[in-house]
Amino acid sequence: MTPLPPTDAQSVPTPAARGRSLTKVFGEGDTRVVALDGVDVDFARGRFTAIMGPSGSGKSTLMHCMAGLDSVTSGQAFIGDVDLSTLDDKALTVLRRDRVGFVFQAFNLLPTLTAMENITLPMDIAGRKPDRDWLDTVIDTVGLRPRLTHRPSELSGGQQQRVACARALAGRPDIVFADEPTGNLDSRSGADVLHFLRRSVRDMGQTIVMVTHDPTAASYADRVLFLADGRIVDEMLEPTADRVLERLKAFDPDSGGERTAAAGDDTRAAVR
Template identity: 75%
Template sequence: MPSQTSARAAAPAQATSEAGQAAARATELSKVYGQGETRVVALDSVSVEFGRGRFTAIMGPSGSGKSTLMHCMAGLDSVSAGSALIGDTELSSLNDRQLTRLRRDKVGFVFQAFNLLPTLSALENITLPMSIAGHRPDQRWLETVVGILGLSARLDHRPSELSGGQQQRVAVARALVSRPEIIFADEPTGNLDSRAGSEVLDFLRQSVRELGQTVVMVTHDPAAAAYADRVVLLADGRLTDELLDPTAERVLNRMRLFDTNGRAS
């Protein structure tokens, strides 16, 4: 576990970034599913910014809205009210084709499932999205990314010839190679043992500190959240708190303030 300075609680009403410019931001964002008796408010007027070149973790109890927030911010789900922006682009203003292009060109994704094609090599999996888009990766940048991720000697291997940690590193490289404005990671270590998970989190942190990448990660694990520069906490679809320079202990203690119903006590 990396050494971290003490966490500092910020005002819960509006979590904001320390960076001067936001890579993504939500303003009074709400997401509602269903109607009448089946109506569920997944997000309730959430306003939050994710600063460029920062690593932010989103945490909260099950059903708190953390994955919904990420999906709305990444353009994977529509919003019911409010706004979600990547850079200066308002996602709700885009048609399906424009939204697909934005996700391809400006957003990287890392999920719990590695989502690698078994018949392709590691290199082919890394460059596949760019190949589909008709783009060629910058060779120097590609070499930098695979070097940092320790994949240089594994590029000819297929997924079945790689460990789980190596497969997730391929997925991280795939997200980084197009130089997206922001990477969204949804429980990226959920399928890994603790050692492989720590390696992947180290690489995500390296991508922020050495490559200037912006990373937003949903996690339930306080130890994983401690790799981030900042943790935002949700409960009942609302932003409730923010921790800067988090430690696993501080995050865990804050999470214990939620009762078994997922409400802040």
């Protein structure tokens, strides 16, 4: 008997994260602001997604709700098959620690710990031993082996952010959320971090979602989602810095395009 072809449910893997009808409202009455307005979104495994949009478009709110850092007013956010709204605070903390990686603009390293101790900190808190082979792969990919015994004050900004990236990846999370990860870096350090994030997707199968205002940073992604007024209004596959910049100008031709162009010039020069 000829086997039946797989159904859609069998052939399409569950996204690393997804949102359904995500709505987030801040304030009431005259101060009421709808930051997310019924957003549906999937983040496929092993893909690099950038989220862009003008100030106040909801891009950081979307990332925070998808990562379990903030609750939604209505709708559902999933990591794998887990609906975050069904978890109590303790279970949500465990899920974030074990299945989600975070990279922030401010690095968020502990100043008294070495680079290696900062990288393994989440696993140390969880009482888990790192997978040494995987940890070595991450350290070598990020290029930090000579600096592992140094504390953050002894590292450059780019090196500190690479420590933060290694920390996010060391536990082999389902997904890594990065919020403006190059925002505090010079152009060359920013390019180094973006190259590492790109390699982690290409070579290690990581899933990354990055909020950025920089068209050049977005060009490292597999796709770009554009938000406006709390809604996803466009998607671009295989983005380039110039195409992204042109799309952003459509949102705010008088200021948004100029701001993002200036932000992208330094990084673009660094990677030529």
